[in-house]
Amino acid sequence: MPAAFELTHVSVERSGKALLDDVSWTVGEGERWVVLGPNGAGKTTLLQVIGAMLHPTKGTVEILGDTLGQVAVAELRTRIGHTSTKVADRIPPAESVRDAVLSAAHAVTGRWHEEYDEEDLARAEQILGEWGVSALAGRTFGTLSEGERKRVLIARALMTDPELLLLDEPGAGLDLGAREDLLASLEMLSRADDSPVLVMVSHHVEEIPVGFTHVLLMRDGKVVAQGPLETTLTADNLGVTFGQRIALDRAGGRYAARRAAYGRRADRSHQTGDTA
Structure with a gap:
């Protein structure tokens, strides 16, 4: 299977600090990856590199x-869709939702003097419908809820039919209902035959959509573990990644993590069969 991208011994250094440290990572076509790690692990820097927004200090990136x-x-960059708070911050609050999506065809935020043809307009309407935000098309971006914004940003990222889609913490700031709606949509996207290669950054295993295939775990700019989700996402690997003992559960293809019990509490839980 050909690689969508390949990083070989990549490091990114700023002011003497290694934001990424000797990262090697290959992602093949048809794969769906989640990148997990604590704050400061280098996850967003990694997305900037594979999004062609940042050049490495060392190593090669294909x-x-x-x-x-x-x-x-x-x-x-026109072949790569990217959602993040930085993209959201660049969209003018007074921009209509329709134009926020449509303007991705010219890789701009905020319509000016660009020209769009009927194919562009039809594609924008199609993607708004697919992501359930057609009713918001005439609203301004600044009036949207956080959940609505996240869906519009993904629709915008898919406007140009990218080969690679990068999602930087799409579940951040969402309430439970909005998060579950988003994950259901990402599950459908991950299962679609024409879906791009997906890479999603998150802090939480609960935000991994069903249908994702692989995981990359990071800490302090380094790779802790990487590989198929079912064999690589373990309590031990999560413990090393987040620096504490972790208990990991899986049900219906979804994951849940919590701090593992210690001492007498652990003994009591074992004796009573308590897993709460």
């Missing part, structure tokens, strides 16, 4: 068949 540093990144 994205969609092109080598970073040897390709026009502006053209490469």
